[in-house]
Amino acid sequence: MTITNFSFPTAIKFGAGARKLVAKHLLAQGLKRPLIVTDRALGALPVLAEFQTHLAGLDVAVFSGVFGNPTCSQVMDGAAAYKAHHADCVIGFGGGAALDVAKVVGIAATHEGDILEYVWDHPQVRPIDKPLPYFVALPTTSGTGSEVGRSSVVSENDTHLKRVVFSAKILAACVFADPELTLGLPAAITAATGMDALTHNIESYLSPAYHPLCDGIALEGTRIAAAALLTAVKDPGNLQARSDMMMASMMGAIAFQKDLGAVHSCAHALGAVCDLHHGLANALMIDTVLAWNFETVPAKFDELAHVCGVAGGGKAFVPWLTALKHSVGITGTLAAHGVNSDNIPRLVEIAVNDICHQTNPRPCTAADFERLFQAAM
Numbered sequence: 001m002t003i004t005n006f007s008f009p010t011a012i013k014f015g016a017g018a019r020k021l022v023a024k025h026l027l028a029q030g031l032k033r034p035l036i037v038t039d040r041a042l043g044a045l046p047v048l049a050e051f052q053t054h055l056a057g058l059d060v061a062v063f064s065g066v067f068g069n070p071t072c073s074q075v076m077d078g079a080a081a082y083k084a085h086h087a088d089c090v091i092g093f094g095g096g097a098a099l100d101v102a103k104v105v106g107i108a109a110t111h112e113g114d115i116l117e118y119v120w121d122h123p124q125v126r127p128i129d130k131p132l133p134y135f136v137a138l139p140t141t142s143g144t145g146s147e148v149g150r151s152s153v154v155s156e157n158d159t160h161l162k163r164v165v166f167s168a169k170i171l172a173a174c175v176f177a178d179p180e181l182t183l184g185l186p187a188a189i190t191a192a193t194g195m196d197a198l199t200h201n202i203e204s205y206l207s208p209a210y211h212p213l214c215d216g217i218a219l220e221g222t223r224i225a226a227a228a229l230l231t232a233v234k235d236p237g238n239l240q241a242r243s244d245m246m247m248a249s250m251m252g253a254i255a256f257q258k259d260l261g262a263v264h265s266c267a268h269a270l271g272a273v274c275d276l277h278h279g280l281a282n283a284l285m286i287d288t289v290l291a292w293n294f295e296t297v298p299a300k301f302d303e304l305a306h307v308c309g310v311a312g313g314g315k316a317f318v319p320w321l322t323a324l325k326h327s328v329g330i331t332g333t334l335a336a337h338g339v340n341s342d343n344i345p346r347l348v349e350i351a352v353n354d355i356c357h358q359t360n361p362r363p364c365t366a367a368d369f370e371r372l373f374q375a376a377m
Contacts, residue, residue, distance in 0.1 A: 019181060019241075035085050037101055043064025061085035063144060068097070068098045071156050073153075089136070090134070096144025102137065103172070116154075116163060139334065144249070148172070182324075203256070204256045206293060219307050221247075221255060224251070233329065258359075262368075264356040286325075301314030304321070352365070
């Protein structure tokens, strides 16, 4: 019999105003000198300044050097900021990029070598064998669910290939999931990150890996996201819709410990080659890839259609999904978003070497990826 590991360890404080509990929580751990890791855009916005008003009693420094698809050099710069502040803990504040950097700044600050040497498939991967700084996370988008994940995706500085540090040791000690932090998100970001959350839930459920606990979470996460996404985009001040999307985002990230699929392999390639936003890349590929997957697992598509209230069963699910993404403003082909046919050989090369498609319900070869990218052009 195969032994399967199940784990849902992250403590989560969820709800409007959760951000106001961070200072009390850190002080209770005997911590006083946090480094906030955030991205360049958030660092200049009122939402960060407002959060800092709730950190009385702490000596706070801010590293806001995260931008775009985060690179290894950004992690190393964050580690230098941690050391310069003589910090004793890390607060991750932002979307998936900022949180992914925040999760591994502590490794780079306390261990030898470059962060790239800690990615799971490095030929001489270094062990994470020293205590890491205490880490808490506050998501400001509802997409990646990085706040509850045990992986950090960072890109190589030169090639922009996405690499993954994977370890339960980088999980947040506590997540403060406050949907009020997402109220100011522009519609385009709400849509792209929301489609990312939906993709995580759907691909996790479709994965053939054995994980009934994650299957249940993924189906409910899909239902919640499907019901809330359009409202969150069209009525950005709707706190219930924002709360639902934040919950669905976390559920997707918890579920994908079961693994993902070929949509994500395509999106990782598009991020590396064309610097597309990850959620947008998922949205541009998801209906093409899922339509190709349908014949392999039609019963699962029936279940997805059922939880989303889609009439017509599994065959109607992908057309419904296409209509949903159009309704939130995500339209056009890959070409309309700056991808050209000359990119396809490199996209295929990266996608076929990406680990995510190994748990796609339908085996995906280089020729398959080429056809999928061509179909999405």
